[in-house]
Amino acid sequence: MRRLLALTIFALLGQASPATAQSPALDEAIRLAVAAEYEQALALFQLESARFPEDPLRHYLVGMTEFKLEQYRTARGRFLVALEKKAEFPQVFYWLARSQQELGEASEALATLERGLERFPRNQDLVSLERLLRSADAGLEASGSGSP
Secondary structure, three states: OHHHHHHHHHHHHOOOOHHHHOOHHHHHHHHHHHOOOHHHHHHHHHHHHHHOOOOHHHHHHHHHHHHHOOOHHHHHHHHHHHHHOOOOOOHHHHHHHHHHHHOOOHHHHHHHHHHHHHHOOOOHHHHHHHHHHHHHHHHHHHHOOOOO
């Protein structure tokens, strides 16, 4: 899982604007996150998002770290901010939906995935998570435990 986190971060850094892409604090936060030192990484990512408040990547990285710390409500908020700041990567939709799922917000998670798939129709992570949530939702409805 740590390797996946590192690969995701490095791929997203390649998409960041040159003005905000690199900083020593961001590099250190990434190193800490990859080493699973999430609380320390979170503090640095939060500083970075305050320094570059218009950068959706930094808000996304705060959200990812909060998700890793099981702070799903605050992670959800950060992913929403990243989308407001025009995040141009599918991972923000995926992790927003995962946060919503963890908070018991299944219908919101499905709506998030639908929005993500409108923009990134071939993203396999979004497709797979949508299928999983739809099958879970169908299972709840079949058992009578779903929403009316």
